[in-house]
Amino acid sequence: MGNADDHMNSYNLDAAASHRVAIPPPQPFIKSLKNTLKETFFPDDPLRQFKNQPPRRKLLLGLQYVFPIVQWGPQYTWQFLKADLIAGITIASLAIPQGISYAKLANLPPILGLYSSFVPPLVYAVMGSSRDLAVGTVAVGSLLTASMLGKVVNVVENPDLYLHLAFTATFFAGVFEASLGIFRLGFIVDFLSHATIVGFMGGAATVVCLQQLKGILGLKHFTHETDVISVLRSVFSQTHEWRWESAVLGCVFLFYLLISRLFSKKKPNLFWVSAMAPLTSVILGSLVVYLTHAEDHGVQVIGELKKGINPGSIMDLNFDSRYLPTAIKTGIVTGVIALAEGIAVGRSFAMFKNYHIDGNKEMIAFGMMNIAGSCTYCYLTAGPFSRSAVNFNAGCKTAVSNIVMAIAVMITLLFLTPLFHYTPLVVLSSIIVAAMLGLIDYEAAIHLWHVDKFDFVVCMSAYIGVVFANIEIGLVMAIGLSVVRVLLFVARPKTLVLGNIPDSKVYRNVDQYQNAQCVPGILILEIDAPIYFANSNYLRERISRWIDDEEDRIKSTGETELQCIILDMSAVGNIDTSGISMLEEVKKTVDRRGLKLGLANPGGEVMKKLNKSKFLETMGEEWIFLTVGEAVGACNYMLHTTNPKLDSNSDLSLKYSHNV
Known part of the structure; x- marks a missing residue:
């Protein structure tokens, strides 16, 4: 796999350097807490109308707020x-x-x-x-x-x-x-x-x-x-x-x-x-x-x-x-x-x-x-x-x-x-x-x-x-x-297997879209909720079961062996330390199986915490992608590099050039 990593690093440096997921600039904890509390208790921002107003106008606006009849x-x-x-x-x-x-x-x-x-x-x-x-x-x-x-x-x-x-x-x-x-x-x-x-x-x-x-x-x-x-x-x-x-x-x-x-x-x-x-x-x-x-x-x-x-x-x-x-x-x-x-x-x-x-x-x-x-x-x-x-x-x-x-x-x-x-x-x-x-x-x-x-x-x-x-x-x-x-929604979030809609760069739930096709050698999972302490253990076990099920399916059908796991993080709005620990354990599990783990479209809060926890260094920024399509393309590039005998014209094979 070392040769594949070299090719992968070359691909990321040359082809996707401008498409990496950005890490938001650091924000002071007090400011972050203030914004969170503001959205929780003041989502309508009632004080915005008082900004830049003279004292008499502020008094009138205050009376109108407390006594709408004045308005x-x-x-x-x-x-x-x-x-x-x-x-x-x-x-x-x-x-x-x-x-x-x-x-x-x-x-x-x-x-x-x-x-x-x-x-x-x-x-x-x-x-x-x-x-x-x-x-x-x-x-x-x-x-x-x-x-x-x-x-x-x-x-x-x-x-x-x-x-x-x-x-x-x-x-x-x-x-x-x-x-x-x-x-x-x-x-x-x-x-x-x-x-x-x-x-x-x-x-x-x-x-x-x-x-x-x-x-x-x-x-x-x-x-x-x-x-x-x-x-x-x-x-x-x-x-x-x-x-x-x-x-x-x-x-x-x-x-x-x-x-x-x-x-x-x-x-x-x-x-x-x-x-x-x-x-x-x-x-x-x-x-x-x-x-x-x-x-x-x-x-x-x-x-x-x-x-x-x-x-x-x-x-x-x-x-x-x-x-x-x-x-x-x-x-x-x-x-x-x-x-x-x-x-x-x-x-x-x-x-x-x-x-x-x-x-x-x-x-x-x-x-x-x-x-x-x-x-x-x-x-x-x-x-x-x-x-x-x-x-x-x-x-x-x-x-x-x-x-x-x-x-x-x-x-x-x-x-x-x-x-x-x-x-x-x-x-x-x-x-x-x-x-x-x-x-x-x-x-x-x-x-x-x-x-x-x-x-x-x-x-x-x-x-x-x-x-x-x-x-x-x-x-x-x-x-x-x-x-x-x-x-239950928080503690047992849905994880979905995604497949490619033919002749498109779109990836959707294979259970919802009957024409969505699983990508050979790649398991794409969508996590449909923020990752917190309440669901991190469940998600770790559920991802492991998905991998086991996919490997059993491949053995029974004789398809291309599993090489990559892609986690679509689009719906993961936030993550806590328990969630980061879960990703670290999933990474270790994937490594032990000789597979590669990629993350697609993690949000700003998620990227910020992954960076602070040093998980990105362990993961490798070249395995963080903007879209599922880019992640699939990179994995396919790796698969073709490590196994040149794959038929590049096969309908079951998706080229990087098709997805990016």
Whole structure:
């Protein structure tokens, strides 16, 4: 092989000196670390707009960044106001009955649903970057609050403590959300994959619907557990308590709500029919109860709602060490779910209108509105899809629609709350069921099955965990499976055998391209991921197996014996010391077998580390190539030099002149 090395050195010096892979200039560690942290936490480079600006301009830009209303407010027009006025009134008609319903779902006084639709939307209108998000309480967050706090405090026996813990959990949810935004940790929410959210939301919606059997059947006592078995056991163990009057009323209004939604889907211009249906149901239900005295026949009603806007609750926050862990845990879990739903909804509608929302700014806005809400008798709020969809379809132009909604809710709180006295709870249950059925996205689950079976497993794991265990377990299962998948991608990267596409200089996966031909005497492997400590041992063993398999195949077919191994490093964006050790071991293994190792197209970071580790000296820079084609050409040159009897005109032989 010594003669071949001499020829190879001559070839590299004469033919490819100008085609060697360049080594990036050295970069100080501090600068490199700074760039890495910048790309991780500040990929949007929010400070670039402040460069080379006078102090007054920097102050204005700072205010616009923290309070987006300062940016778009001066350009606000009368046309925008008319559109936002219509949208705000429309979503208020949905927010009022939904707010009352979701507060009952959270085992909180119904008035909190109205309070939570007044203060938080005002805060978001000032600090939020989405034009279409409509702020309010959410069903899943309400259920989580009831489930997690209900395990520690019995709402019937100690309603004040339960209420205070709800405020405290909301406070910690806001602190957590704002902290994620301030410290630019928004990427953490990205661990909630699309499949995870589909399964979790579907499972939570199923649980919420089952929980509403209490209201529809007129039951007074019900389980605090959320799994389907406990709920059904509670329902069917009280058949003697079922109220047919309540069930009939609930089914009638549920049918009306579903029909109105179906009608609005078929005729999008009449979206307001579905949006007004919950408020219409509340009005009609109240009239039916009032005229028939149905409350005397087992139909439960809301009862008296206190007039007046939000009182203060900052003194009601409970930091007692006995309950603090529960409040913090509830706040973090509900905060993450609220962020995931709100940011996903905001980005979806922003895409339709071709504008951008800043995820970190949204987190700060969500956090501040929940902190403010916890101090003003509100519980967890976010950007629910149903309300935001109505806001979008109503033609909102800016976040002023949230201000209009808040004013409408304020008027309701000041003057109209006595009208809700006769509102039957069964109507609220029907409103919740109708809203939740839209969250069970079976079409998305079917799509996941067809596209990616593992994503489908993640989705169904989240769904089954929520429905048959509890919401926390379902969420942990889904996130755990998603993280496992990421780890599998990192720890078990793909290695592919490449072949030449006939009459071209292109090399592709032989399993994907049936016409790709393996090059005689050369094994070309593509490593499809960065090389780290987590996958270096696997890659070393996998490359050895590829070599063994190729030599066995050659022995059985009688082809040209294996001479060269080429590793295509195009997809290897980075490498650590464990990865370099792996390459050194592969080099030793290849040398022991009497083979040659070549690297094709290693990236800048890889070349820099290979150079610093002295691996390039061991490897020989003449065995580093810009492309797979050049590497194959050099190996073929060596093969023909060491074995002149090879037929240079054979179709199985690729000449250097063909590849370079």
